Amino acid sequence: MNTHDLTRQLQEKNDSKIVMLVADGLGGLPIKPGGNTELETAKTPNLDALAVQGVQGLSHPIAPGITPGSGPGHLGLFGYDPVENLIGRGALESVGIGFKLTPQDVAARGNWCTIDADGNISDRRASRIPTEESAPLAERLRDIAIPGVQLFVEPVKEHRFVVIFRGEGLGGNLPDTDPQATGVPPLEPAGEDDASKKTAGLVREFIGQAREMLEDEPKANGLTLRGFACSPDIPQFEEVFGLRAAAIAVYPMYKGLASLVGMDVVGSATTLSEQMDVLEEAWHDYDFFFVHFKYTDSTGEDGNFEAKVKRIEELDAMIPRMTGLNPTVLLVTGDHSTPCALESHSWHPVPTLLVSAHCRPDANTSFGESQAVVGGLGQFEAKYMMVLAMANAGRLGKFGA
Amino acid sequence: MNTHDLTRQLQEKNDSKIVMLVADGLGGLPIKPGGNTELETAKTPNLDALAVQGVQGLSHPIAPGITPGSGPGHLGLFGYDPVENLIGRGALESVGIGFKLTPQDVAARGNWCTIDADGNISDRRASRIPTEESAPLAERLRDIAIPGVQLFVEPVKEHRFVVIFRGEGLGGNLPDTDPQATGVPPLEPAGEDDASKKTAGLVREFIGQAREMLEDEPKANGLTLRGFACSPDIPQFEEVFGLRAAAIAVYPMYKGLASLVGMDVVGSATTLSEQMDVLEEAWHDYDFFFVHFKYTDSTGEDGNFEAKVKRIEELDAMIPRMTGLNPTVLLVTGDHSTPCALESHSWHPVPTLLVSAHCRPDANTSFGESQAVVGGLGQFEAKYMMVLAMANAGRLGKFGA
Numbered sequence: 001m002n003t004h005d006l007t008r009q010l011q012e013k014n015d016s017k018i019v020m021l022v023a024d025g026l027g028g029l030p031i032k033p034g035g036n037t038e039l040e041t042a043k044t045p046n047l048d049a050l051a052v053q054g055v056q057g058l059s060h061p062i063a064p065g066i067t068p069g070s071g072p073g074h075l076g077l078f079g080y081d082p083v084e085n086l087i088g089r090g091a092l093e094s095v096g097i098g099f100k101l102t103p104q105d106v107a108a109r110g111n112w113c114t115i116d117a118d119g120n121i122s123d124r125r126a127s128r129i130p131t132e133e134s135a136p137l138a139e140r141l142r143d144i145a146i147p148g149v150q151l152f153v154e155p156v157k158e159h160r161f162v163v164i165f166r167g168e169g170l171g172g173n174l175p176d177t178d179p180q181a182t183g184v185p186p187l188e189p190a191g192e193d194d195a196s197k198k199t200a201g202l203v204r205e206f207i208g209q210a211r212e213m214l215e216d217e218p219k220a221n222g223l224t225l226r227g228f229a230c231s232p233d234i235p236q237f238e239e240v241f242g243l244r245a246a247a248i249a250v251y252p253m254y255k256g257l258a259s260l261v262g263m264d265v266v267g268s269a270t271t272l273s274e275q276m277d278v279l280e281e282a283w284h285d286y287d288f289f290f291v292h293f294k295y296t297d298s299t300g301e302d303g304n305f306e307a308k309v310k311r312i313e314e315l316d317a318m319i320p321r322m323t324g325l326n327p328t329v330l331l332v333t334g335d336h337s338t339p340c341a342l343e344s345h346s347w348h349p350v351p352t353l354l355v356s357a358h359c360r361p362d363a364n365t366s367f368g369e370s371q372a373v374v375g376g377l378g379q380f381e382a383k384y385m386m387v388l389a390m391a392n393a394g395r396l397g398k399f400g401a
Numbered sequence: 402m403n404t405h406d407l408t409r410q411l412q413e414k415n416d417s418k419i420v421m422l423v424a425d426g427l428g429g430l431p432i433k434p435g436g437n438t439e440l441e442t443a444k445t446p447n448l449d450a451l452a453v454q455g456v457q458g459l460s461h462p463i464a465p466g467i468t469p470g471s472g473p474g475h476l477g478l479f480g481y482d483p484v485e486n487l488i489g490r491g492a493l494e495s496v497g498i499g500f501k502l503t504p505q506d507v508a509a510r511g512n513w514c515t516i517d518a519d520g521n522i523s524d525r526r527a528s529r530i531p532t533e534e535s536a537p538l539a540e541r542l543r544d545i546a547i548p549g550v551q552l553f554v555e556p557v558k559e560h561r562f563v564v565i566f567r568g569e570g571l572g573g574n575l576p577d578t579d580p581q582a583t584g585v586p587p588l589e590p591a592g593e594d595d596a597s598k599k600t601a602g603l604v605r606e607f608i609g610q611a612r613e614m615l616e617d618e619p620k621a622n623g624l625t626l627r628g629f630a631c632s633p634d635i636p637q638f639e640e641v642f643g644l645r646a647a648a649i650a651v652y653p654m655y656k657g658l659a660s661l662v663g664m665d666v667v668g669s670a671t672t673l674s675e676q677m678d679v680l681e682e683a684w685h686d687y688d689f690f691f692v693h694f695k696y697t698d699s700t701g702e703d704g705n706f707e708a709k710v711k712r713i714e715e716l717d718a719m720i721p722r723m724t725g726l727n728p729t730v731l732l733v734t735g736d737h738s739t740p741c742a743l744e745s746h747s748w749h750p751v752p753t754l755l756v757s758a759h760c761r762p763d764a765n766t767s768f769g770e771s772q773a774v775v776g777g778l779g780q781f782e783a784k785y786m787m788v789l790a791m792a793n794a795g796r797l798g799k800f801g802a
Binding site (some may be wrong): 030063068341 | 402404406407411454759761762763764775776777778779780781785788789790791792793797798799800801802
């Protein structure tokens with residue numbers, strides 16, 4: 001179902017406030033048979049109090065069995081169909097370093113590589129050149145000038161960087177120039193349609209000038225480009241939902257994802273407590289607040305069960321600052337599960353809690369996966385969470401007479 | 402959602418083994434108010450032990466309220482959208498008698514009928530001619546020769562048979578020649594497009610020659626053809642899921658359905674115990690095993706509650722031979738419900754149990770409909786079962802970065 005057709009048609013304005021607290025990778029697994037998950041193990045008196053008032057369920061970021069990356073995981077939470085609204089690799093990498101893409105941009109991931117005297121790649125990652133050596137190279141390439149196009153070259157880490165071509169009528173359908181092999185030269189840039197052929201011409205010129213600048217470099221005397229992608233053409237959050245939205249995140253990736261859908265990235269918090277300060281300060285200027293907490297994911301990726309439990313408790317301790325603002329709707333959820341037992345993102349549906357004066361509370365008295373299984377929201381696709389939030393905020397009119 | 406786009410893109414190889422045990426018509430109903438279903442009544446210590454380790458849910462073969470036939474029921478379990486992937490009646494009838502269709506085939510169901518002196522149908526089922534009389538007639542029609550086409554005529558039962566036209570460029574869009582009435586002649590074969598007009602010409606020729614051969618028959622001196630259908634154009638299982646699949650079934654229909662999606666039909670077991678022998682023998686040659694058990698359906702169709710309970714207990718007794726092989730993922734499910742109370746297939750969702758090291762176990766301690774209602778898999782469309790199986794087997798990569 002295209003929920004956007006409905007939210008565009010039915011959206012109404014009022015003074016309600018919606019807070020979506022995203023604990024990245026929140027869902028988990030027991031680490032021993034019959035045991036509790038991370039969320040069930042954590043002492044969460046504040047979340048449990050909300051569980052009494054609210055209604056729980058399990059959110060499928062994409063579909064049963066599908067493990068999402070951070071991009072599709074967040075797009076689902078923001079109310080977008082994550083399969084229909086794809087973010088290309090180059091675009092996501094740019095977003096991840098905080099680069100603000102425009103509709104005129106084609107972004108690509110770059111790899112520094114070593115090229116031998118015959119023009120063949122001898123090392124696809126330039127001996128894994130350290131960041132302190134590679135970052136200045138990216139800065140040096142900023143001197144490249146190509147008429148009719150604006151260029152941005154941004155260091156990432158070690159052998160990786162991103163390059164963005166900004167200009168009119170540029171297409172993003174170009175295969176990688178990385179041949180995925182050594183002993184052969186990089187592939188020639190090629191475009192799969194007229195607009196992308198135009199981009200390919202610029203890419204050729206860029207690579208040519210770069211090779212001249214780099215020719216005396218011992219390791220990184222060449223480069224390959226991968227994951228060419230236009231800035232994704234995503235409908236903007238305010239148009240779709242009628243909500244002025246603020247994103248309060250610490251990490252560039254999540255600020256970037258929020259800004260792709262048109263949220264204002266507010267504040268420059270570096271801790272959850274500072275994020276709460278920003279939330280309080282921005283409270284009267286926005287209708288919707290996306291608050292992102294990273295550490296439930298990173299501790300999951302580390303496989304550190306105790307650390308994830310502690311991070312959940314840290315989050316719980318901050319709940320009173322959110323409820324203190326009296327949000328009309330408070331959602332606590334995650335973009336996917338990251339069970340310590342798997343040390344990675346997973347397909348398991350995400351425990352989700354919705355609290356509002358007009359939700360239909362279920363019988364649960366604590367927040368956790370086992371409770372969510374029998375919760376009143378049932379199991380649902382993440383993209384419906386925004387619809388539920390709007391309904392509970394009184395911001396959706398009746399469909400049909 | 403087109404799950405095949407996702408499984409094609411995300412599939413990964415490893416050494417995992419997936420067993421899907423299909424107890425045909427597994428789901429049931431209580432026969433008295435407040436009573437238990439067949440599955441809940443059966444003593445199933447082995448399935449109950451799996452229920453402790455695993456996660457349950459309810460599978461909707463098509464959609465809530467829709468009762469499937471065996472064809473769509475199994476296609477859903479095999480991970481296909483059963484509404485998008487239709488198997489025409491003629492094709493299903495052919496598959497059901499173990500005939501292996503090719504892409505050049507158009508199949509139709511035939512009825513022997515009695516035609517009077519004026520050329521009108523006097524009995525649409527040839528006095529329900531017994532099989533021992535009708536089977537030789539089908540064999541006699543094998544002498545029909547039509548240039549440019551290969552013909553197969555296969556007896557089914559009583560007044561029914563199937564005919565398959567094999568040739569290049571034959572279409573399957575032909576209305577039935579059965580007028581569904583007596584006192585009128587059979588309808589002339591007609592094609593709805595060019596390719597089907599070509600088929601219609603062959604059908605006319607076939608019927609003409611048949612009428613001559615049959616003119617002295619007292620009962621079955623004519624025939625009508627129904628349910629014309631090309632061999633369905635179904636994406637093949639290994640391409641879609643990256644799994645080498647073996648089907649271990651006793652009845653031709655289920656072997657045929659498995660072979661339509663490209664599974665290898667292995668062994669020639671006639672009992673569940675022999676099916677387990679085949680499973681053990683084939684274990685190292687395949688990634689995926691479809692094991693079909695018919696008798697939960699046939700006892701349901703008979704309305705024999707006690708017999709269905711016994712059949713479920715028989716199945717339970719065989720579980721240790723499956724778990725003894727240490728499958729990475731074991732699924733126990735059905736293609737639909739066949740409640741004894743209804744003596745037919747039904748729309749009730751099917752209790753489903755998934756066991757793997759990485760599932761998120763629910764609180765259930767026995768396998769049954771009431772437990773599945775509060776199970777961790779929730780209620781889901783059958784086509785997602787393959788996605789879940791692949792995820793639990795570590796065979797699906799992450800969607801998006």
